[in-house]
Amino acid sequence: MNGIMVKLASLKEQIERLLDHPYLRAHIPVPAVDEDRLLLSLSMLDGAKEALDEPDRCITAMMLMQIALDTHEDVTDRGGDLRTRQLAVLAGDLYSGLFYELLARSGDAALIRLFAEAVREVNEQKVLLYEKKTDQLERLVSAVATVESALLVKLADRIGAPQWGQFARHYLLLRRLRSEKESFVRSGASALFDQMARIAFPRLKAVKELRRQLLRLCDRYIDRCQEALFAANLPLNSLLALRLAELSGGFQAIGKMTVEEG
Numbered sequence: 001m002n003g004i005m006v007k008l009a010s011l012k013e014q015i016e017r018l019l020d021h022p023y024l025r026a027h028i029p030v031p032a033v034d035e036d037r038l039l040l041s042l043s044m045l046d047g048a049k050e051a052l053d054e055p056d057r058c059i060t061a062m063m064l065m066q067i068a069l070d071t072h073e074d075v076t077d078r079g080g081d082l083r084t085r086q087l088a089v090l091a092g093d094l095y096s097g098l099f100y101e102l103l104a105r106s107g108d109a110a111l112i113r114l115f116a117e118a119v120r121e122v123n124e125q126k127v128l129l130y131e132k133k134t135d136q137l138e139r140l141v142s143a144v145a146t147v148e149s150a151l152l153v154k155l156a157d158r159i160g161a162p163q164w165g166q167f168a169r170h171y172l173l174l175r176r177l178r179s180e181k182e183s184f185v186r187s188g189a190s191a192l193f194d195q196m197a198r199i200a201f202p203r204l205k206a207v208k209e210l211r212r213q214l215l216r217l218c219d220r221y222i223d224r225c226q227e228a229l230f231a232a233n234l235p236l237n238s239l240l241a242l243r244l245a246e247l248s249g250g251f252q253a254i255g256k257m258t259v260e261e262g
Contacts, residue, residue: 004239008038011056015063018098021091028087031067031095036243037152038063040171043240044156044164052159054106061102062151065115068095069122114154121150129195137199141173141221144192148172167232174225175247181218184211193218 012033019030041059045052052058071092103112125143127133134140149169156165176192184190193214197204200217204210226248236244 004237011038015060024091039240040152040168043237044161049160057102057106061099064095065099066151068092111158114158118150118154122147135199140195145169145173148176170225170228177222
């Protein structure tokens, strides 16, 4: 486990240095680096069929674009005063610019094209979600999964490991569903649950029954993600196996995982 932890910590520190802009730091929070996405990236690259010439540079670029997308989304979701919103947009543009600079320096034309496709797909699905353009539950959940995982799926395609892309898609969807469920249970507020209620239970007005049905529906998708993850039969390093067990809440199928000491 030590090897993967050291590598993850080193990459995270490199990304945090790139994110640290003195003026922005003085006025808006510095975005967090998503360790799960870093771990998934490193895990899929380990033993990949098609190695990248500069894997660290490519992972760093991908993480910067993910942070740029998330930063722009926060502007839409959270509002705030005009100056804060303007600085958040500026920060997102800065991170996006760093992404393109790093990718251009990598010279990996195939990955540049795939990541461009991922950004387009994410933005298309965000429009669908924000404008509530779908009346199909499966389409809603698929849109959320794409927003969460498109960049990692494309990275997996680039290295000839599509099964890792599907693993990342189910993993990040599971994490998002658990987060939305936690928010709904704690405060009754969840944008995803609101859309699920609109699609699946448009005529159900009894609050307690609606709450029960929504939680039951969310649990069904959580179970589906967990089943897909444990059926993937991928060689998980010990850190990813541990994180998956935590995310799954001690899911009993943990014993079925293939674990490599990393």
